[in-house]
Amino acid sequence: MHTLDLHSGTSDDILSLDNIRSVLQRLEDTIVFQLIERAQFARNQKMYEPLAFKELEEKEGWKGTWVEWFLKETESSHAKLRRFEAPDEYPFTDLKQLPKPILASVEYPPLLHPHNINVNNKILDYYTKQIVPNITKKFGEDSDDGHYGSAAIRDVEVLSALSRRIHFGMFVSESKFRSDPASFIPNIHSKNREALAALITKPAVEAALLIRLAEKARVYGQDMNRPASKDDEREREAKIEVEEVVKIYKTFVIPLTKEVEVDYLLTRLQGLSPEEVQRLSNQPPN
Protein backbone atom coordinates (compact mmCIF):
# COMPACT_ATOMS: atom_id res chain seq x y z
CA MET A 1 0.00 0.00 0.00
CA HIS A 2 1.63 3.22 -1.15
CA THR A 3 -1.03 5.66 -0.15
CA LEU A 4 -1.29 7.30 3.20
CA ASP A 5 -4.53 6.06 4.63
CA LEU A 6 -5.65 9.25 6.26
CA HIS A 7 -9.10 7.84 6.78
CA SER A 8 -8.44 4.78 8.87
CA GLY A 9 -4.84 5.08 10.07
CA THR A 10 -3.87 6.28 13.52
CA SER A 11 -1.70 9.37 13.92
CA ASP A 12 1.26 7.16 14.80
CA ASP A 13 0.82 4.97 11.73
CA ILE A 14 0.42 7.90 9.40
CA LEU A 15 3.36 9.78 10.87
CA SER A 16 5.69 6.78 10.88
CA LEU A 17 8.76 7.55 8.80
CA ASP A 18 8.22 4.32 6.86
CA ASN A 19 4.79 5.43 5.78
CA ILE A 20 5.92 8.95 4.93
CA ARG A 21 8.81 7.57 2.89
CA SER A 22 6.56 5.28 0.86
CA VAL A 23 4.18 8.16 0.08
CA LEU A 24 7.04 10.41 -1.00
CA GLN A 25 8.59 7.72 -3.16
CA ARG A 26 5.30 6.91 -4.87
CA LEU A 27 4.82 10.63 -5.51
CA GLU A 28 8.17 10.69 -7.33
CA ASP A 29 6.71 8.23 -9.84
CA THR A 30 3.65 10.41 -10.36
CA ILE A 31 5.76 13.54 -10.80
CA VAL A 32 8.03 11.80 -13.35
CA PHE A 33 5.03 10.35 -15.26
CA GLN A 34 3.21 13.66 -15.42
CA LEU A 35 6.34 15.60 -16.42
CA ILE A 36 6.77 13.16 -19.31
CA GLU A 37 3.14 13.68 -20.26
CA ARG A 38 3.57 17.48 -20.23
CA ALA A 39 6.81 17.27 -22.21
CA GLN A 40 4.98 15.94 -25.29
CA PHE A 41 3.47 19.40 -25.86
CA ALA A 42 5.17 22.65 -26.84
CA ARG A 43 6.11 25.36 -24.36
CA ASN A 44 2.97 27.39 -25.16
CA GLN A 45 4.08 30.42 -23.18
CA LYS A 46 0.75 32.13 -23.88
CA MET A 47 -0.86 29.79 -21.34
CA TYR A 48 1.21 31.36 -18.56
CA GLU A 49 0.61 35.05 -19.34
CA PRO A 50 -2.19 36.98 -17.66
CA LEU A 51 -4.98 38.20 -19.96
CA ALA A 52 -3.53 36.36 -22.97
CA PHE A 53 -6.99 34.93 -23.79
CA LYS A 54 -9.31 37.89 -23.88
CA GLU A 55 -12.46 35.71 -23.76
CA LEU A 56 -11.51 34.49 -20.27
CA GLU A 57 -11.64 38.07 -19.08
CA GLU A 58 -14.70 39.10 -21.09
CA LYS A 59 -16.86 36.08 -20.32
CA GLU A 60 -15.50 34.83 -17.00
CA GLY A 61 -14.04 38.00 -15.52
CA TRP A 62 -10.72 36.18 -15.22
CA LYS A 63 -7.65 38.38 -15.00
CA GLY A 64 -5.09 35.62 -14.43
CA THR A 65 -3.50 33.15 -16.80
CA TRP A 66 -5.01 30.25 -18.75
CA VAL A 67 -3.38 27.75 -16.38
CA GLU A 68 -4.56 29.62 -13.30
CA TRP A 69 -8.09 29.45 -14.71
CA PHE A 70 -7.69 25.70 -15.20
CA LEU A 71 -6.42 25.36 -11.63
CA LYS A 72 -9.38 27.37 -10.32
CA GLU A 73 -11.90 25.28 -12.28
CA THR A 74 -10.33 21.97 -11.22
CA GLU A 75 -9.92 23.01 -7.61
CA SER A 76 -13.50 24.27 -7.49
CA SER A 77 -14.85 20.82 -8.33
CA HIS A 78 -12.48 19.19 -5.89
CA ALA A 79 -13.29 21.68 -3.13
CA LYS A 80 -16.94 20.62 -3.33
CA LEU A 81 -15.70 17.13 -2.52
CA ARG A 82 -13.74 18.44 0.50
CA ARG A 83 -10.31 17.83 -1.03
CA PHE A 84 -8.78 20.77 0.82
CA GLU A 85 -9.96 19.59 4.20
CA ALA A 86 -7.34 16.83 3.93
CA PRO A 87 -4.16 17.74 5.82
CA ASP A 88 -2.00 16.89 2.78
CA GLU A 89 -3.83 18.98 0.16
CA TYR A 90 -3.28 22.70 -0.45
CA PRO A 91 -4.99 24.69 -3.21
CA PHE A 92 -3.33 27.04 -5.70
CA THR A 93 -6.51 29.09 -5.81
CA ASP A 94 -7.35 31.40 -2.93
CA LEU A 95 -9.66 29.41 -0.63
CA LYS A 96 -12.07 32.37 -0.63
CA GLN A 97 -12.62 31.82 -4.38
CA LEU A 98 -13.44 28.13 -3.93
CA PRO A 99 -16.90 26.72 -3.14
CA LYS A 100 -17.73 25.11 0.19
CA PRO A 101 -17.67 21.29 0.44
CA ILE A 102 -20.96 19.58 -0.34
CA LEU A 103 -19.87 16.37 1.40
CA ALA A 104 -19.89 16.12 5.17
CA SER A 105 -16.45 16.52 6.72
CA VAL A 106 -14.22 13.52 7.35
CA GLU A 107 -12.74 13.07 10.80
CA TYR A 108 -8.96 12.98 10.45
CA PRO A 109 -6.78 11.86 13.35
CA PRO A 110 -4.77 14.74 14.87
CA LEU A 111 -1.73 15.11 12.59
CA LEU A 112 -0.41 18.62 12.08
CA HIS A 113 -0.27 21.55 14.45
CA PRO A 114 -2.42 24.46 13.18
CA HIS A 115 -0.49 26.48 10.57
CA ASN A 116 -1.00 28.78 7.57
CA ILE A 117 1.72 27.48 5.31
CA ASN A 118 1.03 27.37 1.57
CA VAL A 119 3.92 27.78 -0.88
CA ASN A 120 1.93 27.13 -4.03
CA ASN A 121 2.69 30.61 -5.40
CA LYS A 122 6.38 29.72 -5.37
CA ILE A 123 5.65 26.36 -7.00
CA LEU A 124 3.61 27.90 -9.79
CA ASP A 125 6.25 30.56 -10.38
CA TYR A 126 9.14 28.09 -10.62
CA TYR A 127 7.08 25.69 -12.70
CA THR A 128 6.20 28.38 -15.22
CA LYS A 129 9.60 30.02 -15.44
CA GLN A 130 11.92 27.03 -15.12
CA ILE A 131 10.27 23.63 -15.47
CA VAL A 132 8.07 24.21 -18.52
CA PRO A 133 10.79 25.91 -20.61
CA ASN A 134 13.31 23.21 -19.67
CA ILE A 135 11.21 20.13 -20.36
CA THR A 136 9.94 21.55 -23.67
CA LYS A 137 13.34 22.77 -24.88
CA LYS A 138 13.37 20.29 -27.77
CA PHE A 139 10.47 22.17 -29.41
CA GLY A 140 12.13 25.57 -29.02
CA GLU A 141 11.68 28.55 -26.74
CA ASP A 142 8.87 30.08 -28.81
CA SER A 143 7.19 26.77 -29.59
CA ASP A 144 3.40 26.82 -29.62
CA ASP A 145 1.31 23.87 -30.81
CA GLY A 146 -2.09 25.24 -29.85
CA HIS A 147 -2.74 22.30 -27.52
CA TYR A 148 -3.52 24.61 -24.61
CA GLY A 149 -6.18 22.39 -23.11
CA SER A 150 -4.18 19.16 -23.19
CA ALA A 151 -1.05 20.91 -21.92
CA ALA A 152 -2.96 22.63 -19.10
CA ILE A 153 -4.45 19.33 -17.93
CA ARG A 154 -0.87 18.03 -17.53
CA ASP A 155 0.21 21.26 -15.85
CA VAL A 156 -2.50 20.85 -13.22
CA GLU A 157 -1.41 17.25 -12.62
CA VAL A 158 2.28 18.15 -12.23
CA LEU A 159 1.52 21.16 -10.04
CA SER A 160 -0.80 19.20 -7.75
CA ALA A 161 1.77 16.43 -7.33
CA LEU A 162 4.61 18.89 -6.65
CA SER A 163 2.42 20.74 -4.15
CA ARG A 164 1.48 17.58 -2.31
CA ARG A 165 5.15 16.46 -2.29
CA ILE A 166 6.49 19.73 -0.95
CA HIS A 167 3.81 20.31 1.69
CA PHE A 168 4.24 16.72 2.82
CA GLY A 169 7.46 17.94 4.41
CA MET A 170 5.29 19.06 7.31
CA PHE A 171 4.54 15.42 8.09
CA VAL A 172 8.29 14.78 8.22
CA SER A 173 8.73 17.72 10.60
CA GLU A 174 5.85 16.66 12.80
CA SER A 175 7.05 13.07 12.90
CA LYS A 176 10.60 14.04 13.88
CA PHE A 177 9.41 16.66 16.35
CA ARG A 178 7.19 14.13 18.12
CA SER A 179 10.01 11.63 18.44
CA ASP A 180 12.37 14.10 20.11
CA PRO A 181 10.75 17.45 21.01
CA ALA A 182 13.50 18.39 23.45
CA SER A 183 16.04 18.74 20.62
CA PHE A 184 13.77 21.02 18.64
CA ILE A 185 12.37 23.33 21.29
CA PRO A 186 15.47 25.48 22.02
CA ASN A 187 16.03 25.98 18.27
CA ILE A 188 12.39 26.92 17.78
CA HIS A 189 12.67 29.47 20.59
CA SER A 190 15.84 30.93 19.06
CA LYS A 191 14.41 30.70 15.50
CA ASN A 192 17.58 28.90 14.43
CA ARG A 193 16.60 27.78 10.93
CA GLU A 194 19.91 26.11 10.22
CA ALA A 195 19.83 24.00 13.34
CA LEU A 196 16.22 23.02 12.67
CA ALA A 197 17.04 22.08 9.08
CA ALA A 198 19.95 19.96 10.31
CA LEU A 199 17.63 18.08 12.70
CA ILE A 200 15.35 16.95 9.87
CA THR A 201 17.88 16.49 7.06
CA LYS A 202 19.67 13.29 6.18
CA PRO A 203 22.19 13.95 3.39
CA ALA A 204 22.46 10.22 2.64
CA VAL A 205 18.70 10.00 2.09
CA GLU A 206 18.80 13.00 -0.25
CA ALA A 207 21.67 11.50 -2.22
CA ALA A 208 19.82 8.20 -2.57
CA LEU A 209 16.70 10.05 -3.68
CA LEU A 210 18.51 11.79 -6.53
CA ILE A 211 20.01 8.51 -7.74
CA ARG A 212 16.62 6.77 -7.60
CA LEU A 213 14.94 9.69 -9.36
CA ALA A 214 17.47 9.66 -12.20
CA GLU A 215 16.83 5.96 -12.65
CA LYS A 216 13.06 6.54 -12.73
CA ALA A 217 13.40 9.30 -15.30
CA ARG A 218 15.62 7.06 -17.42
CA VAL A 219 13.36 3.99 -17.22
CA TYR A 220 9.94 5.66 -17.39
CA GLY A 221 11.14 8.19 -19.96
CA GLN A 222 12.20 5.64 -22.57
CA ASP A 223 10.49 6.14 -25.88
CA MET A 224 9.39 2.60 -26.60
CA ASN A 225 7.84 3.66 -29.89
CA ARG A 226 11.26 3.89 -31.48
CA PRO A 227 13.43 0.85 -31.93
CA ALA A 228 16.14 0.34 -29.32
CA SER A 229 19.63 0.20 -30.73
CA LYS A 230 21.39 -3.14 -30.32
CA ASP A 231 18.34 -4.45 -28.49
CA ASP A 232 19.61 -2.61 -25.43
CA GLU A 233 16.88 -0.59 -23.81
CA ARG A 234 19.45 1.64 -22.11
CA GLU A 235 20.00 3.09 -25.56
CA ARG A 236 16.42 4.06 -26.32
CA GLU A 237 15.62 7.68 -27.04
CA ALA A 238 14.37 9.66 -24.07
CA LYS A 239 11.05 11.49 -23.83
CA ILE A 240 12.50 13.68 -21.10
CA GLU A 241 16.06 14.55 -20.13
CA VAL A 242 17.15 12.76 -16.98
CA GLU A 243 19.24 15.74 -15.83
CA GLU A 244 16.25 18.07 -16.09
CA VAL A 245 14.20 15.87 -13.79
CA VAL A 246 17.03 15.57 -11.28
CA LYS A 247 17.57 19.32 -11.41
CA ILE A 248 13.92 19.95 -10.51
CA TYR A 249 14.36 18.03 -7.27
CA LYS A 250 17.88 19.18 -6.51
CA THR A 251 17.45 22.90 -7.05
CA PHE A 252 13.77 23.26 -6.22
CA VAL A 253 11.77 20.45 -4.61
CA ILE A 254 14.29 19.54 -1.92
CA PRO A 255 15.19 23.13 -0.88
CA LEU A 256 11.55 24.29 -0.89
CA THR A 257 10.45 21.23 1.08
CA LYS A 258 13.11 22.10 3.64
CA GLU A 259 11.84 25.67 3.82
CA VAL A 260 8.31 24.35 4.45
CA GLU A 261 9.61 21.92 7.05
CA VAL A 262 11.42 24.66 8.96
CA ASP A 263 8.55 27.16 8.61
CA TYR A 264 6.26 24.56 10.08
CA LEU A 265 8.60 23.83 13.00
CA LEU A 266 8.79 27.55 13.79
CA THR A 267 5.01 27.57 14.35
CA ARG A 268 5.00 24.28 16.22
CA LEU A 269 4.83 25.75 19.74
CA GLN A 270 2.30 28.50 18.99
CA GLY A 271 -0.73 28.24 21.23
CA LEU A 272 0.86 25.80 23.64
CA SER A 273 0.92 26.68 27.33
CA PRO A 274 4.33 27.09 29.07
CA GLU A 275 3.52 23.92 31.03
CA GLU A 276 2.91 21.97 27.84
CA VAL A 277 6.17 23.21 26.30
CA GLN A 278 7.94 22.25 29.53
CA ARG A 279 6.41 18.79 29.43
CA LEU A 280 7.59 18.32 25.81
CA SER A 281 11.07 19.58 26.75
CA ASN A 282 11.30 16.87 29.37
CA GLN A 283 10.11 14.08 27.08
CA PRO A 284 12.86 11.58 26.33
CA PRO A 285 13.55 10.86 22.66
CA ASN A 286 12.18 7.62 21.19
Next chain:
Amino acid sequence: MHTLDLHSGTSDDILSLDNIRSVLQRLEDTIVFQLIERAQFARNQKMYEPLAFKELEEKEGWKGTWVEWFLKETESSHAKLRRFEAPDEYPFTDLKQLPKPILASVEYPPLLHPHNINVNNKILDYYTKQIVPNITKKFGEDSDDGHYGSAAIRDVEVLSALSRRIHFGMFVSESKFRSDPASFIPNIHSKNREALAALITKPAVEAALLIRLAEKARVYGQDMNRPASKDDEREREAKIEVEEVVKIYKTFVIPLTKEVEVDYLLTRLQGLSPEEVQRLSNQPPN
Protein backbone atom coordinates in the same frame (compact mmCIF):
# COMPACT_ATOMS: atom_id res chain seq x y z
CA MET B 1 6.42 15.43 -32.67
CA HIS B 2 3.89 12.96 -31.37
CA THR B 3 0.84 15.13 -31.30
CA LEU B 4 -1.52 15.57 -34.15
CA ASP B 5 -1.31 19.22 -35.02
CA LEU B 6 -4.94 19.80 -35.78
CA HIS B 7 -4.39 23.53 -35.75
CA SER B 8 -1.81 24.00 -38.45
CA GLY B 9 -1.63 20.71 -40.36
CA THR B 10 -3.36 20.12 -43.68
CA SER B 11 -5.97 17.38 -44.01
CA ASP B 12 -3.46 15.22 -45.88
CA ASP B 13 -0.77 15.63 -43.24
CA ILE B 14 -3.15 14.91 -40.40
CA LEU B 15 -4.67 11.90 -42.13
CA SER B 16 -1.35 10.37 -43.17
CA LEU B 17 -1.02 6.90 -41.72
CA ASP B 18 2.39 7.85 -40.30
CA ASN B 19 0.89 10.68 -38.32
CA ILE B 20 -2.06 8.61 -37.13
CA ARG B 21 0.28 5.83 -36.06
CA SER B 22 2.47 8.16 -34.01
CA VAL B 23 -0.58 9.61 -32.23
CA LEU B 24 -1.93 6.15 -31.44
CA GLN B 25 1.42 4.92 -30.16
CA ARG B 26 1.91 7.96 -27.94
CA LEU B 27 -1.60 7.42 -26.58
CA GLU B 28 -0.59 3.89 -25.56
CA ASP B 29 2.03 5.43 -23.26
CA THR B 30 -0.56 7.73 -21.71
CA ILE B 31 -3.01 4.89 -21.20
CA VAL B 32 -0.36 2.69 -19.55
CA PHE B 33 0.86 5.56 -17.31
CA GLN B 34 -2.63 6.48 -16.18
CA LEU B 35 -3.65 2.87 -15.57
CA ILE B 36 -0.58 2.52 -13.32
CA GLU B 37 -1.62 5.70 -11.52
CA ARG B 38 -5.15 4.39 -10.96
CA ALA B 39 -3.87 1.00 -9.82
CA GLN B 40 -2.30 2.52 -6.70
CA PHE B 41 -5.78 3.04 -5.22
CA ALA B 42 -8.33 0.46 -4.09
CA ARG B 43 -11.27 -0.65 -6.20
CA ASN B 44 -13.67 1.71 -4.38
CA GLN B 45 -16.77 0.27 -6.00
CA LYS B 46 -18.91 2.92 -4.29
CA MET B 47 -17.57 5.46 -6.79
CA TYR B 48 -19.27 3.61 -9.64
CA GLU B 49 -22.72 3.15 -8.11
CA PRO B 50 -25.49 5.68 -8.76
CA LEU B 51 -26.70 7.63 -5.72
CA ALA B 52 -24.01 6.16 -3.47
CA PHE B 53 -23.15 9.65 -2.17
CA LYS B 54 -26.43 11.15 -1.05
CA GLU B 55 -25.01 14.71 -0.87
CA LEU B 56 -24.41 14.70 -4.63
CA GLU B 57 -28.12 14.18 -5.11
CA GLU B 58 -29.26 16.49 -2.32
CA LYS B 59 -26.98 19.42 -3.12
CA GLU B 60 -26.24 19.00 -6.82
CA GLY B 61 -29.31 17.10 -8.00
CA TRP B 62 -26.96 14.44 -9.34
CA LYS B 63 -28.50 11.02 -9.86
CA GLY B 64 -25.48 9.34 -11.46
CA THR B 65 -22.29 7.99 -9.96
CA TRP B 66 -19.40 9.77 -8.28
CA VAL B 67 -17.20 9.22 -11.34
CA GLU B 68 -19.89 10.45 -13.71
CA TRP B 69 -20.13 13.61 -11.61
CA PHE B 70 -16.35 14.04 -11.88
CA LEU B 71 -16.56 13.55 -15.64
CA LYS B 72 -19.35 16.13 -15.90
CA GLU B 73 -17.42 18.67 -13.84
CA THR B 74 -14.19 18.14 -15.77
CA GLU B 75 -15.88 18.14 -19.14
CA SER B 76 -17.84 21.30 -18.25
CA SER B 77 -14.62 23.27 -17.74
CA HIS B 78 -13.13 21.81 -20.89
CA ALA B 79 -16.27 22.47 -22.93
CA LYS B 80 -15.93 26.18 -22.12
CA LEU B 81 -12.52 25.96 -23.78
CA ARG B 82 -14.08 24.31 -26.86
CA ARG B 83 -12.46 20.90 -26.27
CA PHE B 84 -15.37 19.07 -27.87
CA GLU B 85 -15.22 21.08 -31.06
CA ALA B 86 -12.00 19.20 -31.86
CA PRO B 87 -12.66 16.27 -34.21
CA ASP B 88 -10.75 13.87 -31.93
CA GLU B 89 -12.54 14.67 -28.64
CA TYR B 90 -15.85 13.15 -27.53
CA PRO B 91 -17.49 13.82 -24.15
CA PHE B 92 -18.85 11.24 -21.72
CA THR B 93 -21.41 13.75 -20.54
CA ASP B 94 -24.43 14.52 -22.72
CA LEU B 95 -23.49 17.59 -24.76
CA LYS B 96 -26.79 19.20 -23.71
CA GLN B 97 -25.55 19.19 -20.10
CA LEU B 98 -22.29 20.94 -20.99
CA PRO B 99 -21.80 24.71 -21.23
CA LYS B 100 -21.16 26.48 -24.53
CA PRO B 101 -17.56 27.39 -25.43
CA ILE B 102 -16.39 30.79 -24.26
CA LEU B 103 -13.52 30.83 -26.73
CA ALA B 104 -14.11 31.58 -30.40
CA SER B 105 -14.15 28.45 -32.56
CA VAL B 106 -10.97 27.15 -34.18
CA GLU B 107 -11.01 26.47 -37.90
CA TYR B 108 -10.11 22.82 -38.42
CA PRO B 109 -9.24 21.54 -41.89
CA PRO B 110 -11.92 19.19 -43.28
CA LEU B 111 -11.15 15.81 -41.70
CA LEU B 112 -14.11 13.61 -40.88
CA HIS B 113 -17.40 13.20 -42.69
CA PRO B 114 -20.34 14.31 -40.47
CA HIS B 115 -21.32 11.53 -38.05
CA ASN B 116 -22.96 10.93 -34.68
CA ILE B 117 -20.67 8.24 -33.33
CA ASN B 118 -19.88 8.25 -29.60
CA VAL B 119 -19.16 4.97 -27.82
CA ASN B 120 -18.26 6.47 -24.46
CA ASN B 121 -21.14 4.67 -22.72
CA LYS B 122 -19.54 1.38 -23.72
CA ILE B 123 -16.13 2.59 -22.59
CA LEU B 124 -17.41 3.67 -19.18
CA ASP B 125 -19.29 0.41 -18.74
CA TYR B 126 -16.28 -1.79 -19.58
CA TYR B 127 -13.94 0.39 -17.54
CA THR B 128 -16.14 0.14 -14.45
CA LYS B 129 -16.97 -3.54 -14.70
CA GLN B 130 -13.73 -4.98 -16.06
CA ILE B 131 -10.75 -2.66 -15.94
CA VAL B 132 -11.07 -1.23 -12.43
CA PRO B 133 -11.70 -4.61 -10.73
CA ASN B 134 -8.81 -6.19 -12.65
CA ILE B 135 -6.14 -3.58 -12.07
CA THR B 136 -7.02 -3.28 -8.36
CA LYS B 137 -7.24 -7.05 -7.72
CA LYS B 138 -4.23 -6.97 -5.39
CA PHE B 139 -6.24 -4.93 -2.87
CA GLY B 140 -9.26 -7.26 -3.00
CA GLU B 141 -12.70 -7.14 -4.57
CA ASP B 142 -14.27 -5.20 -1.70
CA SER B 143 -11.27 -2.93 -1.16
CA ASP B 144 -12.07 0.66 -0.29
CA ASP B 145 -9.40 3.15 0.80
CA GLY B 146 -11.61 6.25 0.88
CA HIS B 147 -9.42 7.99 -1.75
CA TYR B 148 -12.42 8.68 -3.96
CA GLY B 149 -11.16 12.02 -5.20
CA SER B 150 -7.66 10.85 -6.13
CA ALA B 151 -8.99 7.68 -7.74
CA ALA B 152 -11.62 9.59 -9.74
CA ILE B 153 -9.02 12.01 -11.10
CA ARG B 154 -7.14 8.96 -12.49
CA ASP B 155 -10.40 7.45 -13.77
CA VAL B 156 -11.13 10.60 -15.77
CA GLU B 157 -7.60 10.53 -17.22
CA VAL B 158 -7.81 6.86 -18.26
CA LEU B 159 -11.32 7.25 -19.66
CA SER B 160 -10.41 10.33 -21.69
CA ALA B 161 -7.35 8.63 -23.16
CA LEU B 162 -9.28 5.45 -23.99
CA SER B 163 -12.03 7.52 -25.59
CA ARG B 164 -9.59 9.50 -27.70
CA ARG B 165 -7.81 6.28 -28.74
CA ILE B 166 -10.95 4.45 -29.73
CA HIS B 167 -12.62 7.33 -31.58
CA PHE B 168 -9.35 7.98 -33.40
CA GLY B 169 -10.22 4.90 -35.41
CA MET B 170 -12.36 7.20 -37.52
CA PHE B 171 -9.20 8.95 -38.72
CA VAL B 172 -7.87 5.54 -39.79
CA SER B 173 -11.11 4.83 -41.66
CA GLU B 174 -11.15 8.24 -43.32
CA SER B 175 -7.50 7.95 -44.31
CA LYS B 176 -7.94 4.51 -45.86
CA PHE B 177 -11.23 5.46 -47.51
CA ARG B 178 -9.64 8.50 -49.16
CA SER B 179 -6.75 6.46 -50.52
CA ASP B 180 -9.02 3.92 -52.23
CA PRO B 181 -12.73 4.82 -52.12
CA ALA B 182 -13.63 2.39 -54.92
CA SER B 183 -12.83 -0.62 -52.72
CA PHE B 184 -15.03 0.66 -49.91
CA ILE B 185 -18.10 1.90 -51.74
CA PRO B 186 -19.70 -1.43 -52.76
CA ASN B 187 -19.24 -2.75 -49.21
CA ILE B 188 -20.76 0.40 -47.76
CA HIS B 189 -23.76 0.02 -50.05
CA SER B 190 -24.20 -3.63 -49.06
CA LYS B 191 -23.48 -2.84 -45.36
CA ASN B 192 -20.89 -5.61 -45.35
CA ARG B 193 -19.23 -5.03 -41.97
CA GLU B 194 -16.83 -7.92 -42.31
CA ALA B 195 -15.51 -6.79 -45.67
CA LEU B 196 -15.15 -3.22 -44.38
CA ALA B 197 -13.30 -4.42 -41.29
CA ALA B 198 -10.97 -6.47 -43.49
CA LEU B 199 -10.15 -3.38 -45.58
CA ILE B 200 -8.91 -1.44 -42.55
CA THR B 201 -7.35 -4.23 -40.50
CA LYS B 202 -3.75 -5.33 -40.61
CA PRO B 203 -3.26 -8.38 -38.37
CA ALA B 204 0.52 -7.89 -38.35
CA VAL B 205 0.09 -4.32 -37.04
CA GLU B 206 -2.23 -5.55 -34.28
CA ALA B 207 0.20 -8.29 -33.29
CA ALA B 208 3.08 -5.79 -33.14
CA LEU B 209 0.92 -3.45 -31.05
CA LEU B 210 0.24 -6.11 -28.41
CA ILE B 211 3.94 -6.97 -28.15
CA ARG B 212 4.89 -3.29 -27.85
CA LEU B 213 2.15 -2.71 -25.27
CA ALA B 214 3.31 -5.61 -23.11
CA GLU B 215 6.82 -4.18 -23.18
CA LYS B 216 5.54 -0.74 -22.19
CA ALA B 217 3.53 -2.18 -19.31
CA ARG B 218 6.58 -4.13 -18.15
CA VAL B 219 9.02 -1.22 -18.38
CA TYR B 220 6.77 1.63 -17.17
CA GLY B 221 5.16 -0.57 -14.52
CA GLN B 222 8.39 -1.42 -12.70
CA ASP B 223 8.30 -0.52 -9.05
CA MET B 224 11.61 1.28 -8.75
CA ASN B 225 11.01 1.93 -5.06
CA ARG B 226 11.82 -1.65 -4.22
CA PRO B 227 15.26 -3.09 -4.77
CA ALA B 228 15.71 -5.09 -7.98
CA SER B 229 16.84 -8.64 -7.43
CA LYS B 230 20.27 -9.44 -8.83
CA ASP B 231 20.53 -5.92 -10.21
CA ASP B 232 18.31 -7.06 -13.06
CA GLU B 233 15.48 -4.64 -13.67
CA ARG B 234 13.46 -7.34 -15.42
CA GLU B 235 13.00 -8.81 -11.96
CA ARG B 236 11.55 -5.75 -10.29
CA GLU B 237 8.10 -5.97 -8.78
CA ALA B 238 5.31 -4.73 -11.03
CA LYS B 239 2.84 -1.96 -10.21
CA ILE B 240 0.44 -3.40 -12.76
CA GLU B 241 0.09 -6.83 -14.33
CA VAL B 242 1.34 -6.87 -17.90
CA GLU B 243 -1.34 -9.39 -18.95
CA GLU B 244 -4.11 -7.13 -17.64
CA VAL B 245 -2.92 -4.24 -19.78
CA VAL B 246 -2.61 -6.45 -22.87
CA LYS B 247 -6.07 -7.87 -22.20
CA ILE B 248 -7.59 -4.39 -22.16
CA TYR B 249 -6.38 -3.78 -25.69
CA LYS B 250 -6.95 -7.27 -26.99
CA THR B 251 -10.47 -7.86 -25.72
CA PHE B 252 -11.72 -4.30 -25.65
CA VAL B 253 -9.80 -1.42 -27.24
CA ILE B 254 -9.01 -3.13 -30.55
CA PRO B 255 -12.48 -4.65 -31.12
CA LEU B 256 -14.31 -1.48 -30.10
CA THR B 257 -12.04 0.65 -32.30
CA LYS B 258 -12.91 -1.64 -35.19
CA GLU B 259 -16.61 -1.24 -34.45
CA VAL B 260 -16.19 2.55 -34.51
CA GLU B 261 -14.18 2.37 -37.72
CA VAL B 262 -16.86 0.32 -39.47
CA ASP B 263 -19.75 2.38 -38.07
CA TYR B 264 -18.04 5.46 -39.43
CA LEU B 265 -17.51 3.92 -42.86
CA LEU B 266 -21.20 2.98 -43.00
CA THR B 267 -22.10 6.68 -42.69
CA ARG B 268 -19.37 7.81 -45.08
CA LEU B 269 -21.60 8.25 -48.16
CA GLN B 270 -24.54 9.89 -46.39
CA GLY B 271 -25.40 13.23 -47.89
CA LEU B 272 -23.26 12.73 -50.99
CA SER B 273 -24.90 13.12 -54.41
CA PRO B 274 -25.00 10.07 -56.74
CA GLU B 275 -22.55 11.95 -58.99
CA GLU B 276 -20.10 12.44 -56.14
CA VAL B 277 -20.32 8.76 -55.19
CA GLN B 278 -19.75 7.85 -58.83
CA ARG B 279 -16.72 10.13 -59.01
CA LEU B 280 -15.25 8.49 -55.89
CA SER B 281 -15.95 5.03 -57.35
CA ASN B 282 -13.89 5.92 -60.39
CA GLN B 283 -10.97 7.33 -58.40
CA PRO B 284 -7.88 5.15 -58.75
CA PRO B 285 -6.25 4.01 -55.46
CA ASN B 286 -3.12 5.83 -54.31
